[in-house]
Amino acid sequence: MKEKPLILIANDDGITAPGIKALINVAKEFGDIVVVAPDSPQSAKGHALTITVPLRIDETDIFGEIEAYNCSGTPVDCVKLAKNFVLEGRKIDLCLSGINHGSNASSNILYSGTMSAAMEASMEGIDSIGFSLLDFSMKADFTQATKYLKLIIAHELKNGPKTGRLLNVNIPKIKSSEIKGIKVCRQANARWKETYREGTDPYGGKYYWLSGEFINYDKGDDTDIWALENNYISVVPSMHDLTDYAMLDKLKDEMKTL
Amino acid sequence: MKEKPLILIANDDGITAPGIKALINVAKEFGDIVVVAPDSPQSAKGHALTITVPLRIDETDIFGEIEAYNCSGTPVDCVKLAKNFVLEGRKIDLCLSGINHGSNASSNILYSGTMSAAMEASMEGIDSIGFSLLDFSMKADFTQATKYLKLIIAHELKNGPKTGRLLNVNIPKIKSSEIKGIKVCRQANARWKETYREGTDPYGGKYYWLSGEFINYDKGDDTDIWALENNYISVVPSMHDLTDYAMLDKLKDEMKTL
Secondary structure, three states: OOOOOEEEEEOOOOOOOHHHHHHHHHHHHHOEEEEEEEOOOOOOOOOOOOOOOOEOEEEEOOOOOOEEEEEOOOHHHHHHHHHHHHOOOOOOOEEEEEEEEOOOOOOHHHHOHHHHHHHHHHHOOOOEEEEEEOOOOOOOOOOOOHHHHHHHHHHHHHHOOOOOOEEEEEEOOOOHHHOOEEEEOEOOOEEEEEEEEEEEOOOOOEEEEEEEEEEEOOOOOOEHHHHHHOOEEEEEEEOOOOEOHHHHHHHHHHHOOO | OOOOOEEEEEOOOOOOOHHHHHHHHHHHHHOEEEEEEEOOOOOOOOOOOOOOOOEOEEEEOOOOOOEEEEEOOOHHHHHHHHHHHHOOOOOOOEEEEEEEEOOOOOOHHHHOHHHHHHHHHHHOOOOEEEEEEOOOOOOOOOOOOHHHHHHHHHHHHHHOOOOOOEEEEEEOOOOHHHOOEEEEOEOOOEEEEEEEEEEEOOOOOEEEEEEEEEEEOOOOOOEHHHHHHOOEEEEEEEOOOOEOHHHHHHHHHHHOOO
């Protein structure tokens, strides 16, 4: 009998976040699950690594029968420790990250610890999927898209190229019956317009607290933002080669005399 | 008379690092410099943002006549605060980040706070350059490549598209006379192979401390790693659209029945 696939699960909202529990519930029928997740919220940590202090990792029974570890580091640290210690020498068939509390569509992929965990695994040649629900609430309903999440996971286990394909999957905050389907799309040209809340701390010091709104500058109907606004689940194939190939030859030409 | 260009300088090694001082010395002849840099080392912070605690920013005379601010946040926070407060309403002509103590070639761009600061500015449409020297030492000699750094900065001020072009510039650790020139190239397919130092803390707790070596899996002679190994300064045009366009149509086709 064929061995069950080995599925690593991470996130950035921390091991006690409802989103990771929801993801485990969706994924557990597909293989052997091992969870390595941060012991505290690590939202917006991007691809940060912990290098100046040592890391801790401890097994936990928080998910009952499911093998799980909490880690003092960032989401990327979790994946590195999973690969090097928890699953040392074992082949990881798929890495799942999330379900994130809040959107990681468009340029949010850069800030997102959830997507960075998936990207770190993809850099190691492991097919990976990051899932995010467009609802920040700790009481968000993560079950509305279960049917589609199962389709995507089953698809990647069967058809993934086993070379580290990375999918950024976002789920609109709507009822199951309103979801129109899955749309494969590109990353929208959209970004945060910051507003900072200015204040004075109890000791008279001035502070600035980041907030903002996310603005879409992209009129295309082939983007993740468009898909989400039109009640689709968005799937963006993403990558860690940041070379701007469209600019490469132009710049070579420009700089040849330097 | 035309106004002097406004140049924002950031880094990730912190405002007291020798590398940022070296960059200011190189850049100051090209325009009005404003420095906003972390008040502590922020290496390997990637594109991390500070969202759960407020930020502080204070003016400092550490660079004499040069306008400078230290900030309690990450490199990306520094750029956001620079744009929203320090330089509110002013047009930033160029953002420079670094000079980083250590390589940011290849996939290091993802982990690097120095490159993330430059990328954040580029996302705002500001042409940006991240500089890194392949020498981790705090006593590194940042002056060997001065001639070339000036050429690159002058080139971008004159020829930059003003749409947020992002250049990842790495400098080999060799003498000025050994530098063969500038090579525009793509990001090599290379990544870290981790080793963790395992130890026991004074209280009996087990810890893991990240280390590793950087392995190049790329045989191409058109990569940044190749350029650096062959005594060139590498320049990789980079971008924040992470869509894997080569995969997009294939995945659309694969998933059309889901």
